[in-house]
Amino acid sequence: MHATSRLTKFAAALAGAALLGASLSAQARELSISTVLSDAFPWGQAAEKWAELVEERTEGRITMRVYPNAQLVAGDQTREFSAMRSGLIDAAVGSTINWLPQVPELNLFSLPFLLPDEAAVDAVTGGAAGDTIFAAIESRDVIPLAWGENGFRQLSNSRGPVTEPADLEGLKIRVVGSPLFQDTFTALGADPTQMSWTDAQPALTTGAVDGQENPLSVFDVARIDQVGQEHLTLWNYMNDPLIFAVNRQVWLSLDEADRETLREAALDAGQWEIAMTREQEAERLAAIQARGVNVAELTDDQYQAFVEATAEVHDKWAPRIGEALVEAAREAVEAR
Numbered sequence: 001m002h003a004t005s006r007l008t009k010f011a012a013a014l015a016g017a018a019l020l021g022a023s024l025s026a027q028a029r030e031l032s033i034s035t036v037l038s039d040a041f042p043w044g045q046a047a048e049k050w051a052e053l054v055e056e057r058t059e060g061r062i063t064m065r066v067y068p069n070a071q072l073v074a075g076d077q078t079r080e081f082s083a084m085r086s087g088l089i090d091a092a093v094g095s096t097i098n099w100l101p102q103v104p105e106l107n108l109f110s111l112p113f114l115l116p117d118e119a120a121v122d123a124v125t126g127g128a129a130g131d132t133i134f135a136a137i138e139s140r141d142v143i144p145l146a147w148g149e150n151g152f153r154q155l156s157n158s159r160g161p162v163t164e165p166a167d168l169e170g171l172k173i174r175v176v177g178s179p180l181f182q183d184t185f186t187a188l189g190a191d192p193t194q195m196s197w198t199d200a201q202p203a204l205t206t207g208a209v210d211g212q213e214n215p216l217s218v219f220d221v222a223r224i225d226q227v228g229q230e231h232l233t234l235w236n237y238m239n240d241p242l243i244f245a246v247n248r249q250v251w252l253s254l255d256e257a258d259r260e261t262l263r264e265a266a267l268d269a270g271q272w273e274i275a276m277t278r279e280q281e282a283e284r285l286a287a288i289q290a291r292g293v294n295v296a297e298l299t300d301d302q303y304q305a306f307v308e309a310t311a312e313v314h315d316k317w318a319p320r321i322g323e324a325l326v327e328a329a330r331e332a333v334e335a336r
C-alpha cells in the first residue's frame with residue numbers, strides 16, 4: 001500500500017517532469033544557418049547578425065547556429081538550396097549564384113553587365129523583379145525573407161592586365177554556379193572551368209587556373225593576391241546578392257510572432273550588411289593596391305566592348321530566366 005502510493009507519486013512526478021520538458025522543448029528551438037563564407041567576410045557576418053538579433057529578440061528562446069564554409073553540404077555550395085528545401089538545413093544566407101541550379105530565375109543576376117551600379121541592384125531587388133524572384137523561391141518550398149550582398153564581382157588573374165575582351169583570350173578562369181558562366185567567359189574568348197570555392201583556392205595556388213572572379217571583400221579577406229593574382233579588373237560585370245531564407249516546414253512550425261521576429265531580424269541584418277559591404281569597398285581597394293596588385297578600371301569604350309561581346313549570352317538566357325522577369329529588371333535599371 002505504502003509502496004504503491006510512493007510509486008504513484010514518483011510516476012506522477014516523472015510525468016510532470018516530462019510534460020515540463022515537452023513544453024520547454026516546444027518553445028526552445030535551435031535552427032541551423034548555412035553560409036559559404038565565414039564571419040571573416042561580410043557574408044558570414046550577415047548570418048551572425050541575423051542569429052544575434054533573433055536570439056536577443058526572442059530572449060534566447062530561438063538560437064540560430066551558423067555553419068560556415070558550406071560544411072552542411074560537404075563544401076558543395078551548389079547543393080545548399082536543395083539541402084534547405086529538403087530540410088537538411090533549416091535556414092541559409094546564400095548567394096543567388098549557388099542557388100541558381102535549382103531556381104533558374106536567379107540567373108538574372110548573373111546576366112553579364114545587366115547591373116552597372118548599386119542603384120541598379122537596389123532597383124531590381126526592391127522592385128517587381130525582386131518580388132518575382134522571391135515568389136520563384138517560395139514556389140520551391142523555401143521562404144525568402146531579405147536581401148544581403150556579397151558584392152560586385154571583379155576579375156583577377158595571374159597573367160596580365162585585362163581591359164578588353166582580347167586580353168582574356170585563352171585564360172583559364174575558375175567559375176561557379178551554372179552554364180551561364182561558361183557561356184559568358186566562352187563568349188569573351190576565355191577558358192572557363194567550374195569548381196567550388198573550396199577547390200578554387202588550391203587551383204589558384206598551383207596555377208591550375210589563371211584567374212577567378214569575386215567581390216573585393218573576398219579578394220581582400222581571402223588574400224587572393226597571395227596566390228599569384230596580381231592583376232585585377234574593376235568591371236562590375238555582375239552583382240552577387242545574398243538571400244536570407246528558411247525551409248518552409250520550419251517556417252510553418254513557428255507561430256506568427258516568431259515568424260515576424262525572424263523576418264524583421266533578417267531585414268535588419270541584411271540592411272546592415274549591405275551598407276557595410278558598400279562602405280568598405282574603397283578601403284578594401286586601397287588595401288589591395290597597397291599590396292602591389294595592378295588594378296585596371298575600364299573607360300566607357302572598354303566597358304562597351306565587354307557589353308557587346310557578351311550580348312549573345314542575354315539572347316540565349318533571357319528565355320530560360322523568363323522574358324518578363326528580364327524585361328522588368330531592364331526597366332527598373334533604366335528608371336533608376
Ligand code: X2X
Binds near residue numbers: 036037097214215
Ligand atoms: O564561390 C564563390 O566564388 C563565392 C564564395 O563567391 C560564392 O559562394 C558565390
